[in-house]
Amino acid sequence: MLNFEFYNPTRIIFGTDTIQRIHDFVPSDARVLMLYGGESARKNGTLDEVRTALGQREIQEFGGIEPNPSYETLMKAVELIREQKLDFLLAVGGGSVIDGTKFIAAAVNYAGDEWQILETHGAKITQALPFGSVLTLPATGSEMNSGGVVTRKSTQTKLAFGSSHVFPQFSVLDPNKTYSLPVRQLANGVVDAFIHVMEQYLTYSVNAQVQDRFAESLLQTLIEIAPKVVEESADYDTRANLMWTATMALNGLIGAGVPQDWSTHMIGHELTALHNIDHARTLAIVLPANMQVRRAQKRDKLLQYAERVWHIVDGDEEQRIDAAIARTRAFFEDLGLPTRLADYQLGAKDIDEVIKQLEAHKLTKLGEHQDISLDVSRRILEASL
Template sequence: MQNFDLHNPTHIVFGKETVGRLNDLVPAGARVLILYGGESARRTGTLDEVRAALGDRAVVEFGGIEPNPSYETLMRAVEMIHRQGLNFLLAVGGGSVIDGTKFVAAAVHYKGDAWDIMETHGAVVEQAMPFGCVLTLPATGSEMNKGSVVTKAATKAKLVFASDHVYPRFSILDPTKTYSLPLPQVANGVVDAFTHVMEQYMTYPVDGRVQDRFAEGLLQTLIEIGPRVLAESDNYDARANLMWTATMALNGLIAAGVPEDWSTHMIGHELTALHGIDHARTLAIVLPANMQVRREAKRDKLLQYAERVWDITEGDVEQRIDAAIGHTRAFFESMGVPTRLRDYDIGAKHIDAVIQQLEAHGMTALGERGDVTLAQSRRILEASL
């Protein structure tokens, strides 16, 4: 096992009817900016519930944060904070709203061009506004980590930043808030969480037994509950397990002491930026192809994954690896999530543009060993057609 330094200060409040805890969690004198996405938060009554829980605190709303939060939109929130003297942020939504709130929290105090935060991947962040979350869409794990992904619409750049300063102070996780979600969003959440685990698990062995077993348990949980969360929208236990699995998939615990990949995400980000494909759906396209192209480098973990997650023990080494990759693709497709670029009318002629974007954003040595070159990324995209 590798050395690690693990710290996560986010306070999690989990369960039914927990939004009322905002009165205890948000400072009494706070001037609050509520950030959210579309009108579903208002239509379902969540915004009204949040405002009621905040009592007589000064509250301002900022809606319209996109599924891939844009720098341009988020900077309008920064301007509102300065203009109205607000001092606490509350994200009400899924990972995109929370990611956007993290950027806003860091940008408020930054003196230069706030896009520097993204281009330096958070290295310039020295302080951030305090914020909390009310999670309504389980998928990204952003409610309990320090990472954020933001897109600059003007340049189609989708970048990542991370900083210890942008851990949420608290996150409220009420599974009943997921009941009204459109099923494609729920399916995306399952795929997103699954791929987050795989990015930290499907690398090479370092005898991280606790991390491996934990990761395998999260993957098996998603496989078990995936069909149920689609078939039974008001199944509390299924939705609760999805919500907690998605949080645990990316809160730092299973990454401690093990190598991480993230090449699937980096390639996927460019597909979203260029073609507008949902983030999770780019992951479903890239991950099976990534495992196929890099099967030799990932052989040991692929075989472990085949046996422990999918119970594949028959056949020779290559057959078991083929079966594991095939099971992964089939699981995504069983959730109604396509796994080929052609499903989105993207062909070989579009690959050059993706490679150019990867190069422009410095993504020339991806993966746990830094050996996913641009040529290797091209092969992965070709295998995704």
């Protein structure tokens, strides 16, 4: 097991009717900006619940944070906070709203060009406004980690950032909030969480038995509940298990002391920025091809994954690896997420553009061994056609 330092200060408030608990964790004299995405949080009553929980505190609203939050929109919120001298942020939504809130919290008092926060992947963050979140879409784990991703529309640049200063102080997780979600978003959430785990698990062994078994249990849970999640009749416990699994997939625990990959995400980000494909759907395109192209580097873990997660024990080693990759692809497709670029009317001619973006963003050495060159990224994309 590798050396590691684990730190996670986020308080989780989980369960039915827990939004009212916000009152206990926001300072009584706070001047609050409530941030959200579209109008669904208003229509389903979540914003009203949050407002009631905040009681007599001063509250302002900022809506319209997009899926794949844009720098341009987030900077409008930064200016509003500065003008109104607001001092506490409350994100109400899924990962995009929470990611955007993290950037806003860091940008408000940043001395310099705020874009530097993203260009340096968060390295220049020294402080941030306090904030909490109310999770409405389980997927990204942003409610219990210190990272985020923001897109600059004007340059089609999607960059990740992270800092210990942007952990939420608290996050409310009420599985009842998933009842109004469309099937597409629920399916995306399952796949997003699944691939978050894979980025930390499917690398090479360092004899981290706890992390491996924990990761495998999360993958098995997602496989087990996925068919139920996408049914309208999904019960509370199914939704609760999805919500908690997605949180645990990216709160730092399974990634502590183990090598991590994240190349699927880096390549997927460029597909989202260029072609506006849902984040989880780009991951579903890239991961099976990534597994295939890099099967030699990941051989031992692929065999472990095949046996422990999919219970594949028949055939020789190559056949078992083939079967594990095929089962992974089928899992995504059964949830309604296509796994080929062609499914999005993209072909060989579009690969050059993705490679140019990876080069422009200095993403020329990816993966757990930093051996994914632009040529290897090209091979992964070609295997995704």
